[in-house]
Amino acid sequence: MDTKRQRMNSPDRELAIAVRASKAPAISRAAAVLRLLGKSDTPLGVQTIARELGLVPSTCLHVLRALVAEEFVSFDPDTKRYSLEAGVLTLARHWLRRNRFNDLAQPALDRISRTFDLTVLGVHIVGLDHIIVVATSQSSQNFQLSTQIGSRFPALISATGRCIAAFGDQDENDLEGRFKKLRWDEPPTFEEWKAQVRQTREQGFAVDAGNYIAGVTVVAAPVFRARGKLSHALVALGIGSALKRAGLPTLQNALLASAQSLSNQLSGEIDSE
Amino acid sequence: MDTKRQRMNSPDRELAIAVRASKAPAISRAAAVLRLLGKSDTPLGVQTIARELGLVPSTCLHVLRALVAEEFVSFDPDTKRYSLEAGVLTLARHWLRRNRFNDLAQPALDRISRTFDLTVLGVHIVGLDHIIVVATSQSSQNFQLSTQIGSRFPALISATGRCIAAFGDQDENDLEGRFKKLRWDEPPTFEEWKAQVRQTREQGFAVDAGNYIAGVTVVAAPVFRARGKLSHALVALGIGSALKRAGLPTLQNALLASAQSLSNQLSGEIDSE
């Protein structure tokens, strides 16, 4: 029992607890395998995967074979290597089809992106762990700030994080624990951050002025799926200096207006209030 | 034991055998749940899912909870309904990033689509069961023939199917078994089909003249990942009559040329790790 944890690397720590907690550990393992294969630039062998995730090779093989059978993983019989298979695309397509936010948000993203020449994102807030980019409108200029649909970030980071803290419903202890784990270029103290969260709650949107990525200003406005149910956010990114020239207040208003309009459309009605 | 199979519907038959065969049945169940949620237009409850897939409710609940924990499924605590979560997007993004075919094929698809005013697809051949659309270029005219990235079709159907039969390596018995299960608008007999497969092998591309979808002609040319290893196909769809006007032979040549060029680029690989 001691020799086993000789070199526990981070992904497999989390996996270990997920496996222990769940009543369907095979699924956690499968998810871990899929994510590992996703990250890897090259196809991987059984041993490599097992070692990386802290799995027993034979178990790992079972998992891989099941994933191959389900067409989520491809297997090259010559090299005996595994990689992601196109089956994952099919799921993604279904998800995209069914989510009104994407279609509704795209025009707004495009308009703001064009007007201010910024990269603008629509992000989906999943659980309280992560956000996922679900729609983008890239500015022609800022290629360096490009992000892809499907990218995943920690929930509490940057401007979006302040929105989640401000408008989501979680207790402060949990919040502080998560906050401690974040990686910023210029980390704010927890006190500073709480103040910014408070301000976010008052003004209705959040700003990250170079904390997450040095030199980059991020503005985020919350979108609610139903009364008070935070589900998405609109996020604009730009080089700090350029953003000031473009007129930060104007951008904030535009983002906020679009976000509120989306909230109305998502919660179903043309409703008043 | 009798009462159980009162109303076995098709998806759960397959699931049952997959579960029995695999050494990681939880993963097959998870995949079935994901696909079911993908197909469904509305979020589903535990019982509904369990019934539809022939699962025990408690087991189904475990699977769902695991999938929620992995952020592949979202759970609405108010309605207690489950649906696909954006996590599936992340996997898809990784797959897309890593597949050179998509980037290489897109220009060719666009060119052919523009020249002949047709919908042109790049499809990936996964296993011998399915093909998945991985790149599209829609014609402006034929909106009715639109297909989305991620769409899944039986491997042996239509023109692509004849390519797979012609250039893949499978035995005839297996082939006939699979052929019998296909659904066509105007089904060819197995003999007719075999003749067409032979012709496909000779001329290097396949044509489906209204068999799969009445009135629609489909042309497909194979793309090889390595010497003789069939992996993708380029597929052009058009209303039969319009296609004749546009010049079927010219289209066939263009498709074949692009497919061969892609094969070279994919297998060419000047570099060897």
Place this chain on the structure above:
DNA sequence: GAACGTTATTCGATATATAGAACATCCTCG
């Protein structure tokens, strides 16, 4: 070309995921 360190894979014992029933909770309808 033999010996070695890899790797993938099989196989049997046991910890445990699953099935099925019991429980709890919500709605619907008389």
Place this chain on the structure above:
DNA sequence: CGAGGATGTTCTATATATCGAATAACGTTC
């Protein structure tokens, strides 16, 4: 309101998925 029939959820015995060692098939190095 209160009975009925859904639903989601917990609980536990047992069939079985997982582990770990043993085997087989590599590729490398000396």
